[in-house]
Amino acid sequence: MQPLVKITALTKQFGHLTAVDHLSFSVEPASVYGFLGQNGAGKSTTIRMLTGLIMPTSGEIEIFGLSLAKHKKEILQQIGAVIEKPDVYQYLSAYDNLQLFARLSGIRPTRVSLMDQLAQVGLADRAKDKVAGFSQGMKQRLGIAIALVHQPQLIILDEPTNGLDPQGIADIRHLIIHLRTEMKKTVIVSSHLLSEIEQVATQLLIIHKGKKVKEGNASELFDPAKTVVQLSTEQNETAWAVLQNSAWQPYLERITPEGIILKVDRRQIPALHQSLVQLQIPLISLQPRHSLEDYFLQVTTPGYVDTLSN
Amino acid sequence: MWTLFQIEVYKIFRRPRTYIAFAAITGLIGIIQFGLKLDGEQYVEFMMRDITSSITIEGNILNGYQVCYIVLQVLLVHVPLLIALVAADMISGEANMGTLRLLLTKPISRDAFLVAKFMATMVYTLLLLIWLAILALFLNMLIFGTDDLFLLKSSYIVLLRENDIFWRYCGAFAFAALAMSTVAALGFLLSLFANNSIGPIVATMSIIVFLTILSTLNIPLFSYVKPYLFTTHMIGWKEFFDIKVNASNEALSGTIQHPMRIVQSAMVLLTHIVLFLLISIWVFRKKDILS
Numbered sequence: 001m002q003p004l005v006k007i008t009a010l011t012k013q014f015g016h017l018t019a020v021d022h023l024s025f026s027v028e029p030a031s032v033y034g035f036l037g038q039n040g041a042g043k044s045t046t047i048r049m050l051t052g053l054i055m056p057t058s059g060e061i062e063i064f065g066l067s068l069a070k071h072k073k074e075i076l077q078q079i080g081a082v083i084e085k086p087d088v089y090q091y092l093s094a095y096d097n098l099q100l101f102a103r104l105s106g107i108r109p110t111r112v113s114l115m116d117q118l119a120q121v122g123l124a125d126r127a128k129d130k131v132a133g134f135s136q137g138m139k140q141r142l143g144i145a146i147a148l149v150h151q152p153q154l155i156i157l158d159e160p161t162n163g164l165d166p167q168g169i170a171d172i173r174h175l176i177i178h179l180r181t182e183m184k185k186t187v188i189v190s191s192h193l194l195s196e197i198e199q200v201a202t203q204l205l206i207i208h209k210g211k212k213v214k215e216g217n218a219s220e221l222f223d224p225a226k227t228v229v230q231l232s233t234e235q236n237e238t239a240w241a242v243l244q245n246s247a248w249q250p251y252l253e254r255i256t257p258e259g260i261i262l263k264v265d266r267r268q269i270p271a272l273h274q275s276l277v278q279l280q281i282p283l284i285s286l287q288p289r290h291s292l293e294d295y296f297l298q299v300t301t302p303g304y305v306d307t308l309s310n
Numbered sequence: 311m312w313t314l315f316q317i318e319v320y321k322i323f324r325r326p327r328t329y330i331a332f333a334a335i336t337g338l339i340g341i342i343q344f345g346l347k348l349d350g351e352q353y354v355e356f357m358m359r360d361i362t363s364s365i366t367i368e369g370n371i372l373n374g375y376q377v378c379y380i381v382l383q384v385l386l387v388h389v390p391l392l393i394a395l396v397a398a399d400m401i402s403g404e405a406n407m408g409t410l411r412l413l414l415t416k417p418i419s420r421d422a423f424l425v426a427k428f429m430a431t432m433v434y435t436l437l438l439l440i441w442l443a444i445l446a447l448f449l450n451m452l453i454f455g456t457d458d459l460f461l462l463k464s465s466y467i468v469l470l471r472e473n474d475i476f477w478r479y480c481g482a483f484a485f486a487a488l489a490m491s492t493v494a495a496l497g498f499l500l501s502l503f504a505n506n507s508i509g510p511i512v513a514t515m516s517i518i519v520f521l522t523i524l525s526t527l528n529i530p531l532f533s534y535v536k537p538y539l540f541t542t543h544m545i546g547w548k549e550f551f552d553i554k555v556n557a558s559n560e561a562l563s564g565t566i567q568h569p570m571r572i573v574q575s576a577m578v579l580l581t582h583i584v585l586f587l588l589i590s591i592w593v594f595r596k597k598d599i600l601s
Contacts, residue, residue, distance in 0.1 A: 051415040053599035076417040083415065087408025091325055100320075103313055104416040146412070 002065060004029045004154060004186050005050070010059035012045050012210075019045040021210040022059070027188060027203065032180050034201030035190035036296065042210035043190040044084060047158045050188070051081050063154065077106060080152035084159055086143020090132040094123050094142050097131060098149060105150035114149075121145045122171075137168035144175065155179060157189045161196055169196070176200045194296055206296055227266040228289045232259035234282040242279050248272065259285075311422050318430035322396065331392035331438055335385065339445045342381055343453060346372060350454075357462065367460065374451035375459040375475050381446040382547070386486055390493040390518050391511075392438065397431045397497030398510035401594075405505040405601035414599055424594045428498055428587055435494045439487045447479050461551055468553060474563045482547040485576065489544040492579045493518065495586035496540075502593050505601045540582040546575035 003026035012020040020042045027033040037043045048054040050061060052072050061068040063075045088097045095114060102109050109117075118124045121141035131139065140160065147155060157176070161169045177200055179185040191197050197204065206213040233239040240255045243262075251268075253261040264272060269288055276283050322328050346353060350372040358367070401424075404410035413423065459475050461468040470478070496517065500510040521541040524532050536542050549572045554565035566572065 048411070048599065053411055053414055055596070055598060073417045073419060076415060079415065081412075081415040083411050085408055087412060089321065089324075089409060090407070096324075100317055101412070101416065103317060104413065104418060106417055143412075 002029075003027055004064065005033075005188070006060075006062040007046075007050075008060040008062075010046065010049060010061065011057045012042075012049060012054060013057045019210050020049070020056075023207065023210065023212055025205050025212065025215055027186060029186050030180060030184045031202040032176055032187045032189060032200050034197035034204040035188060035207070036192070036194060036197050036204060037190075037207040038192050041192075041207050043192075043207065044158055045210075046207070047081075047083060047156055047188070047190055051079065051083065051156060052076065053083070077150070078153045079156060080147030080150065080154070081156040082140070082143040082147050082158065082160060083156075085162070086139045086146075088131050088139065088142060088146065091130060093128050093130055094118060094134070095127040097142060098145055101146045102149045107150050109149065117145045117149055118142075136163040137165060137171075140164060140168065140172070144172075153186060155185055155187045157187065159191055160189060161191065161193070173199055225265045227264055227269070228253075229262045229264055229269065229272065230259045230285075230287045230289065231262065231276070231281075232284040232287075234284060236260055239281045242281060246275065246279060248275065311426060314418060314422055314426035315429050318426050319433055322430055322434050327399070328396055328434065331395055332441055334392055335389070335438070335442055336445060338385060338388075339381055339442075339449075342384065343377070343450065346377055346380075347453065361462070361467070370455055370457040371460055372454060373457040373459075374447070374454040375456060375470075375472075375479070377450040377454050378447045378479065379459065379461065379551070381450070382482065382486070385442065385446070386489075386545075386547070389438070389442070389486075389490060391515055393435055393490050393493045394497040394511045394514040396434050397494040398501045398514050399507035400427050400431055400498050401501040402504045402507045402510050403501070405599075406507060408601060410601055411599050420594055421591055424591055425587075428495070428590065431494050431498050432491055435490050436487055439483060439490060442486075443479075443483045447483075459551070463552075468551060469561065470551065470553060471561075471563060474553075477564075478550040478566075481550045481572075485547040485550070485572065488576055488579050488583075489540075489547070492540050492544070492582050492586075495583045495590075499586045499590045499593075502590055502597065538578070540579055543575035543578045546572055546579075549575075 005027035007023060007025050010020055010023045011018065023042070023046060035043050035047070045054060049056050050063070050068070052068060052075075064078060066075055068075055089100070092100065095118065098114050098117060099109070102114065115124055115127060118127050121144055123138060123141055123145065126134070126138065131142065134142070140163075144157075144160075147157075157172075160172050160176075164172065173196070176187050176189060179187055180200075180202070187200075189197065189200065203215075203217060205215045231239065236255060236259055240252075240260055243249065243252055243260065248262065251262045251264050253263050255261070262272070266288065269286070273283075273286060276286075354371050355362075358371075401410070404413065414420065456472055456475075458472050459468075459470040461470070493514065497510060497514040500513045500517075501507065504510050518541060521539045522544075525536055525539050525542040549568055550566060552567035554562045554567050556562060
């Protein structure tokens, strides 16, 4: 299948700083491409290059099979983006903002369709209110309505849950899933939070200091068979010895000052818990962790010690 | 392009900041009118104190044309600040609000976007000058009536007949619009280099003050650059009120003493406007949007 987005050796330098360093990746149609990295990893710079806000120092960006450098206008007609904060005109109403950006996107929607768009993001009853009085969550929803007003094929969301409350975060998550599954849209979503990305992404890219660290299919990277479990007991060494002589011996990884590390299938966790009770191991905590989380922290956190490899 | 232009004009006139300039001009002219209406005779006496012993003048000296000239002399020094309030905010204000990045992710070319914004800035400048003309000329004609215009220059006196004045004001306002458009173009250019509007507004005014001082300093060293400074030519509107005289020293109605000076000044200002716009387009094409 032809990738919808193809990035080749993309590089951006600001003076002596290399913000993005020979980054290459591709995004399949009708997927949610998770873009993961710590703050300052180069996510926003990459996304700004994808939307033509920043000129690459070198490298190629192809979207819909066209070069962004040569066909920027045609490509942007099919892209809806919310870059960082959803900033709109504070002195205009939600309706006026949506209408204004719809016209800039090359369409002249009717009042009914604009109100319908606002209703979809839960802002129909605030359509005539000035944005200056909106909460961060409402602005974010308006930003998404603006990004979607011209029915784009590719939606780019840069840190879409920044500053949102738990309900707002859940709304964004449901929207992204809805866009992919119901509307067959392709979504590129960046975040520094693994927990956000893992729930929506079908493909994943981890970048650090502008370089690609890992790219892959999310279902493989989030493989439940590779779930790391950390047990904390009152007597870790005694518990370790008991588990060495049990059916869980093949799953044992190692013992650390914080507890015992096992690698199990996520579905085995209830059985593990039951066994610990039967073996009379005084359990303080049982924490399942993705292998990806350890991997992510290992490559992106200076001084982080991987619980799997050590 | 037309849609972009319409949107930019719409945005300018939906912003409360835009009306500060209109309110300021209304307030300032209102104060001048109020003062001259109440105490105008004393003002005229003060103005004429050096010549009343040698000539006698009859008629309504403090008429609408006279008041308009006073207003223009006072206000055209300060209007650049009001122009800069909006012009220097055109790009930097969008960057500050964060809307610049949203706008530029839309399928519009940067050149078209910038030219539309520039044209909208010019519309604002023109409307401000039209508003100034309505208040300073037409309203004063209503309040103070009309008569001949009596102007005291540094070494001579100009007397313009009532029927020979209105067209001169039309020319003066058109020229002032060109001068203020130059200020707007400078502010617009500077707005590309900042992410908030305070810096470009202050920078625009600083440059105008600096160049105006250079333009007025009578130091031979600066005389070489003076003809190229736009500030030297911004007061060219006054040329409309100098009349030609014949060999008998009689004024020739409907004439301007130095029409070529007006043309030259207009050309210098126009060149600056085009230059500022071209630099703006060049800078904006290469600009990374980091706001």
